[in-house]
Amino acid sequence: MEYESIKDELLSVADTGLKFAAKRDSSAEFEVYVHYGSVSRVELDQGMVTAKDGAVAGCAVRVAKGKRLGFACASGISTARVKKAVEESLSVVNSVSAEDDKFSGFCDPKKAGRECKFNRNILGVEVDELMRHCQDMTKEARSVDPRVKVVTAECRVLWDSYAVANSRGVQQASRSGSNRCLVYVMSIDGDERKTAYRHDAACDRLLHTEGLGKEAASEAVGQHHAKKLELTSVLPTLWGPEAAAAYVLSSLGQSAHGRAVVEHTSPLCDMMGAAIAGEGFTLVDEGQRPDGLGTEAVDAEGHPQMRNIIVENGILKGFLFNTYYGRLFGVGSTGNCSRGGGPFGTPIPYESVTGISAKALEVSPGTKTHDQLVSSIDGKGILIADDPMGIFHSTMSTGQFSVVANRVYLIEKGSRSYPLQPLSVAGNYYDGFKKLNGVGSNATLGLYGVRSPSLVFDGFTVVG
Amino acid sequence: MIEVLQKAVEYGEKLGAQFVDARYDDLTLRTLERTDDTWKDIQVKSRMGVGITCYVEGVSGYSFTASSTMKEVRAAAQKAFKMARASAPAAELRLPITKGSPSKSAPSDTLRVKIHPSERDLAYKVDLVNRTIEAAREHGANIKNVRGLYGELHGRKIFTNSEGSSVDWNYLVTDMRCFVISKADSGALVIGLEGNGGTFGLEYFESKGNTPEDVGGEAGSRAKEQLKAQPCPAGNLRALIDERLAGVLAHESFGHLSEADFVVTGASPLTNKIGSRLGTPEASILDSGLPDIRKTGGLWVPFDDQGVRGSSTTVLDKGVLLHYLHNRGTAERLSERPTGNSRAVSYVFPPIVRMTNTYFMPGNLSEQEALEKLDTGVYAIQSSGGQVEGNGSFLFIAVRGYWVEHGEIKYPLREVALSGNILELLTRVEGATRDLHIQSGYFGGCGKGDQSPLPVGLGGPKIVIGNVTFGGKA
Numbered sequence: 001m002e003y004e005s006i007k008d009e010l011l012s013v014a015d016t017g018l019k020f021a022a023k024r025d026s027s028a029e030f031e032v033y034v035h036y037g038s039v040s041r042v043e044l045d046q047g048m049v050t051a052k053d054g055a056v057a058g059c060a061v062r063v064a065k066g067k068r069l070g071f072a073c074a075s076g077i078s079t080a081r082v083k084k085a086v087e088e089s090l091s092v093v094n095s096v097s098a099e100d101d102k103f104s105g106f107c108d109p110k111k112a113g114r115e116c117k118f119n120r121n122i123l124g125v126e127v128d129e130l131m132r133h134c135q136d137m138t139k140e141a142r143s144v145d146p147r148v149k150v151v152t153a154e155c156r157v158l159w160d161s162y163a164v165a166n167s168r169g170v171q172q173a174s175r176s177g178s179n180r181c182l183v184y185v186m187s188i189d190g191d192e193r194k195t196a197y198r199h200d201a202a203c204d205r206l207l208h209t210e211g212l213g214k215e216a217a218s219e220a221v222g223q224h225h226a227k228k229l230e231l232t233s234v235l236p237t238l239w240g241p242e243a244a245a246a247y248v249l250s251s252l253g254q255s256a257h258g259r260a261v262v263e264h265t266s267p268l269c270d271m272m273g274a275a276i277a278g279e280g281f282t283l284v285d286e287g288q289r290p291d292g293l294g295t296e297a298v299d300a301e302g303h304p305q306m307r308n309i310i311v312e313n314g315i316l317k318g319f320l321f322n323t324y325y326g327r328l329f330g331v332g333s334t335g336n337c338s339r340g341g342g343p344f345g346t347p348i349p350y351e352s353v354t355g356i357s358a359k360a361l362e363v364s365p366g367t368k369t370h371d372q373l374v375s376s377i378d379g380k381g382i383l384i385a386d387d388p389m390g391i392f393h394s395t396m397s398t399g400q401f402s403v404v405a406n407r408v409y410l411i412e413k414g415s416r417s418y419p420l421q422p423l424s425v426a427g428n429y430y431d432g433f434k435k436l437n438g439v440g441s442n443a444t445l446g447l448y449g450v451r452s453p454s455l456v457f458d459g460f461t462v463v464g
Numbered sequence: 465m466i467e468v469l470q471k472a473v474e475y476g477e478k479l480g481a482q483f484v485d486a487r488y489d490d491l492t493l494r495t496l497e498r499t500d501d502t503w504k505d506i507q508v509k510s511r512m513g514v515g516i517t518c519y520v521e522g523v524s525g526y527s528f529t530a531s532s533t534m535k536e537v538r539a540a541a542q543k544a545f546k547m548a549r550a551s552a553p554a555a556e557l558r559l560p561i562t563k564g565s566p567s568k569s570a571p572s573d574t575l576r577v578k579i580h581p582s583e584r585d586l587a588y589k590v591d592l593v594n595r596t597i598e599a600a601r602e603h604g605a606n607i608k609n610v611r612g613l614y615g616e617l618h619g620r621k622i623f624t625n626s627e628g629s630s631v632d633w634n635y636l637v638t639d640m641r642c643f644v645i646s647k648a649d650s651g652a653l654v655i656g657l658e659g660n661g662g663t664f665g666l667e668y669f670e671s672k673g674n675t676p677e678d679v680g681g682e683a684g685s686r687a688k689e690q691l692k693a694q695p696c697p698a699g700n701l702r703a704l705i706d707e708r709l710a711g712v713l714a715h716e717s718f719g720h721l722s723e724a725d726f727v728v729t730g731a732s733p734l735t736n737k738i739g740s741r742l743g744t745p746e747a748s749i750l751d752s753g754l755p756d757i758r759k760t761g762g763l764w765v766p767f768d769d770q771g772v773r774g775s776s777t778t779v780l781d782k783g784v785l786l787h788y789l790h791n792r793g794t795a796e797r798l799s800e801r802p803t804g805n806s807r808a809v810s811y812v813f814p815p816i817v818r819m820t821n822t823y824f825m826p827g828n829l830s831e832q833e834a835l836e837k838l839d840t841g842v843y844a845i846q847s848s849g850g851q852v853e854g855n856g857s858f859l860f861i862a863v864r865g866y867w868v869e870h871g872e873i874k875y876p877l878r879e880v881a882l883s884g885n886i887l888e889l890l891t892r893v894e895g896a897t898r899d900l901h902i903q904s905g906y907f908g909g910c911g912k913g914d915q916s917p918l919p920v921g922l923g924g925p926k927i928v929i930g931n932v933t934f935g936g937k938a
Contacts, residue, residue: 046729047556051547054528054540056812071507076530081510088508095586098503127550135554150731150854186731186854193733193855232699263499264608265645267653347914348812351493353505390859393849395879397645397653402881402935404859422857424883426698426935463698463933 001036001055003123003159007173010034010077010163014173017059017082018165025090029167031062031106031301032086033339034077035350037160042127044134045152051127056160058350060339061089062106067099071353106301107323107333109169113288113304115176116295117204122157122179125206130155133209137183140213145221150186155179155207162349164302174296178203182447183213187220194223194419196407197386199447204291219385223407226419229464236381236437236458237425238373238411244455245446246387248363251429252283253450254396256310256318257356258325258336265397267430268316276316278436280366283311285320287335287359293449294359299337301354306335310361314436322356335359363452366439370454373438374416381411382462387447388425402426423464432457465490466632468537469624472516476541481518481548483561483626484541487769488514488532489811491619491635493906494581498593499611506586511619513811515769516541520548522558522793526814557728559793567629567773573766574634575757577665581616581638584666589614592669592676596642599680605688608653609645612680614638615661615906617919621767629771636663637763637919639906640676642683648691654878656687657846657863661905662921663757663764690864693876696934697867702841703882703932704834707901709847709862711922714749715822716850717858717886719922720912722751722779722787723805723817724794726854733856733887734785743783743890746927748825751789752776753804755821755902755921762821762902762921769815770806777803779822783890791817809915816913821904821921827896829928834897836871837928843868844880852886859883881935892930899925 001009017032037056042049059082060073070093074085134153141151159177164170180201187194196219198212239247252268260266268276287305289295296305301323309317321329322337338357340346368376374383385407394401403425410417440454469486476484490512497505514537515528525548527540581589596612604610616638623631639661646654658679668674705713726732734742753765753774766774770792778786788798791806794817807818829837843866850860865877902923909917 042551044554045557045725046731048559048725048729049523049551049555050526050814051524051551052526052814053543053547054526054812057530069503069506071505072509073507074510075513078531081530084510088510092506092508092586096503096506096590097587098498098506098590100502100504102502127547131551131554150729152729152731188730191733195854265653348810351509351511353507389851389853389857390849390861390881390883393851393859393861395655395848397655398879400879402859402861402879402883404857404883404935406853406855406857422883422885424698424859424881424933424935426881461698461935463700463935 003175006036006161007163007175010036010161011171011173013077013082014163014165016079017061017086020083021061021086024086027065029064029106031164031166033060033162033164033350035162036077037158039156039158040127040130041156042130042134043154044138046150056348059085060350061085063089063093064103065093067101067103068093068096069100069103073350102328104327106166106168107170107303110304112172112297115174115297116292117290118177119204121206122177123159125157125179133181133207137209137213141183141185141217144214144217145187147187147189147221148185148217149188152184155181166302170302172298172302174298176203176296178293179207181207181209183216185216185220187224189224192224194220196220201293203293223419226421228421229423232463234459235462236377236456237460238377238381238383239455240385241442241444241452241454242386242446243384243388245448245450245452246391248283248361248452249448249450250391250394251396252310253358253361256320258319258321258329259356260396261319262325262328267399271316274316275314276430277311277314277433279314280439281311281314281433281436282364284309284362285358285360286362289360292360299335300339301337303333303335303337305359308334320356320358322354325356361450363443365441365443365453368438368440370440370442373440373454373456374411375414376438377411377414383409383411383416399429401429420464423462425460425462427460431459435459465532465622466624466630468532468534469622471534472537472541473624473626475538476516476518476545477626479542479545481520481545483519485625485770486514486516487811488622491617494616496589496593496614498597500609511810514540515811516544517814518544518548519561521552522560523548523552523555525551528811559797561792562796563627566627567631567767567771569631569633569767575636575663575764579666581618581666592640595676596640596680599677600642600644600684602684603681604644604646604684606646606691607644608647611643613641613907617906623771625771631767631771633766637661637906638664638666640669640679641907642680644683644687646687646691654687654690656683656690658682660761660903662761686864689876690878693878696842696865696877696880698934700931701934702838703929704838704843705927705929706845707923707925708903709844709860710824710924710927711903712847712850712860714824714924715819715920715922717852718749718780719751719819719822720852721856722789724788724790724798725817727788728794728797731854737785739784741784742887743780744893745782746827746895747780747783747890747893749780749822750776750778750825751819751822753820760900760902761904763904763919765820768804768806769808772802772804772806774804774820789817789819791815807918809918813915818910818912818918819920821902823902823922824896824924824927826898826900826925829895829897831897831926834895834926834928835868837895838868839871840869842877842880842934843873844882856885856887858886883933883935889929894928894930896927897925
């Protein structure tokens with residue numbers, strides 16, 4: 001499979017599957033999804049190399065007979081495998097009487113949006129170049145300090161495409177690609193182990209790896225001789241861009257999903273138009289950003305991807321929907337259908353039924369620099385440098401969270417002071433947004449695909 | 465299929481690989497999900513494909529294909545070899561595999577069950593979920609949302625390698641869950657959940673404590689109890705943790721640190737600590753691919769994805785570090801025996817060092833004696849997940865709990881977060897109950913190396929711990 005022709009080839013497979021399905025049962029409505037994804041990945045872990053190169057390929061079929069629904073998928077995109085998925089989906093729908101009385105059909109055809117701006121030079125990156133990047137990042141990190149004992153560097157090139165065809169006339173395809181790298185550093189001083197990471201990801205340019213190893217190593221080394229906070233108290237917390245991105249993703253990034261709203265598992269379900277955050281807070285899901293890693297022409301059921309405002313100046317403005325939940329809510333799809341949702345997606349999307357996920361959450365930057373946010377904190381405060389442990393194990397419904405911040409510093413009298421030993425930070429996500437006390441100007445793309453600046457929250461309990 | 469794999473191995477060797485292994489999965493996965501009165505998901509997945517690993521100068525290259533034709537499998541072998549050859553010059557740490565005796569499987573390696581899920585139709589499984597939901601409604605209160613789930617995974621796994629191994633066995637996992645969300649008078653949402661899975665036939669879901677009525681009823685009751693639960697106090701407190709939370713602790717905190725891929729690189733704080741006392745004599749942790757499933761529950765893993773026969777490995781013996789968990793390369797490097805811990809989620813991924821069933825060994829306390837030993841503190845129950853860092857620090861979320869005073873349960877607590885450093889925590893294990901339960905299943909699992917979710921088992925007895933940091937209300 002080639003990038004330039006992939007959409008046509010997948011559309012052809014999807015169309016073949018749809019025609020076969022229609023012949024098998026003309027009374028049913030079908031949707032055929034076909035996916036192909038290529039990945040080359042190299043990891044250099046303390047000199048130990050692991051390398052992988054392959055293509056994930058598979059198909060999924062949804063069938064509806066009245067209000068009865070069935071789903072089946074199969075690895076592989078040969079005609080035989082697509083037919084198998086069709087047959088299996090029919091066997092499901094024909095063997096159950098269970099109905100979904102809320103179902104009112106698959107996605108209707110609409111004009112597609114745009115694909116991401118993809119730099120074709122990424123396709124030419126070979127294994128040895130990925131390896132060289134890994135070696136460079138490792139060398140950089142190790143040169144910082146002899147205490148840098150463990151360095152893991154990883155680079156990958158991915159490109160993929162999918163096509164969707166359904167009985168309502170949807171015949172859409174999209175494709176995208178990117179290159180990504182990550183360097184993780186552990187500095188060891190006696191029994192004290194300190195870690196940090198840096199990363200880069202882009203679809204419109206080749207990787208920028210220079211400086212990442214050095215930055216990660218410097219941050220890890222700089223956390224040595226951490227002191228215990230020796231305090232249980234309510235303190236202001238400043239979440240750096242990585243930490244803030246994780247906070248947003250695990251809270252509003254989940255509770256703004258249409259399913260949670262329609263099924264009343266989201267605390268936001270009755271709050272449209274209400275003030276849910278400080279005035280300086282605006283959150284958008286940007287499914288059409290030209291250089292966005294989540295940008296596609298259509299979503300996973302063939303609906304055009306869009307730009308959706310979730311919160312504007314603290315006011316709840318919208319939710320994210322696929323066709324099913326959009327119709328139930330009376331607003332239609334927002335182009336947020338996904339296969340394999342959750343905060344991290346999945347490398348094998350065809351194995352998942354359609355769900356909802358944000359495509360590229362962005363918190364609009366404020367006016368204060370990170371340093372100005374630090375100096376805005378009177379008395380004691382806590383700086384959380386990157387995503388704390390447990391942030392993705394909290395419950396979106398209750399909003400209660402309790403995390404352990406490992407890379408954490410004390411703020412005293414408006415200045416960043418010494419590093420602290422890991423401490424527990426607990427509170428409620430939604431109370432936190434209401435007590436948002438500052439939004440930085442330093443919006444940065446985080447490891448999990450959310451772009452956020454630093455955020456300051458009041459009211460969380462800190463135990464250290 | 466074994467012939468295609470054998471030819472791929474020969475082809476990889478012909479290209480120049482010193483060692484090649486090839487595996488084939490043909491798995492069927494079925495999921496049923498009902499939310500309130502709506503069937504959200506009734507699906508079946510066919511996961512069939514081939515994965516090839518070539519080793520060149522102690523460096524592995526991996527490729528895979530969803531096709532089982534000789535042409536595509538050979539192409540995958542060629543890609544795997546190319547990746548290994550291109551990567552080899554950069555390697556500073558090599559994990560070569562020395563050829564040994566071939567592994568051979570027997571029909572008895574597949575665990576026999578009374579009612580295999582393939583022997584029951586979809587309507588039977590739909591009924592299981594319906595009964596779960598109805599039971600939850602019957603026992604719950606102020607319910608906003610109730611969700612019932614059933615999952616099954618089964619099929620063949622075939623393996624061969626340069627030693628001429630011939631492994632062919634059938635994987636099986638079944639699972640049933642129920643989640644209830646209720647709304648308290650204050651407007652806060654609270655949750656109750658119950659369920660279990662493992663290598664069980666469907667007869668398991670008609671056994672006492674595991675029927676749809678038991679599972680749904682328990683989830684509903686727990687959500688109802690949570691309506692009046694209070695927030696957990698913050699600070700350092702004594703703790704009693706239940707079997708499921710003990711399992712998460714064994715897996716997430718200690719188990720991952722004992723995985724030898726973290727040890728050979730020096731990333732694990734357990735590096736060079738074999739023979740060292742790390743915990744109290746009450747703390748023993750095992751990993752076993754062959755648990756006594758009828759007695760304790762769990763997951764049956766008779767071979768790993770490098771064809772190594774499953775075994776039982778005592779990792780921590782009465783507080784002393786005894787053994788790491790290995791793939792073949794790390795075992796050779798550290799001169800320990802292979803433990804059968806090289807596993808992959810599917811043919812799309814290379815096998816990496818993963819756990820099978822990881823659990824604390826039981827002690828000699830009754831539940832009441834454990835509460836009395838706790839005296840005053842938090843009894844933390846069930847888990848919705850956890851995370852550990854390379855420095856040994858951890859965080860686990862207990863779904864619910866109780867505040868205990870002088871050995872007596874006083875009132876229920878809402879979601880409880882426990883944190884600390886595993887190596888410090890092991891020195892504070894004061895005792896364990898006599899019971900042993902291993903939790904496993906189709907829903908959830910281990911997410912190491914972006915390979916998620918891999919079914920694993922985790923468990924233990926109830927454990928009394930002297931001092932744990934609880935995140936909560938100041």
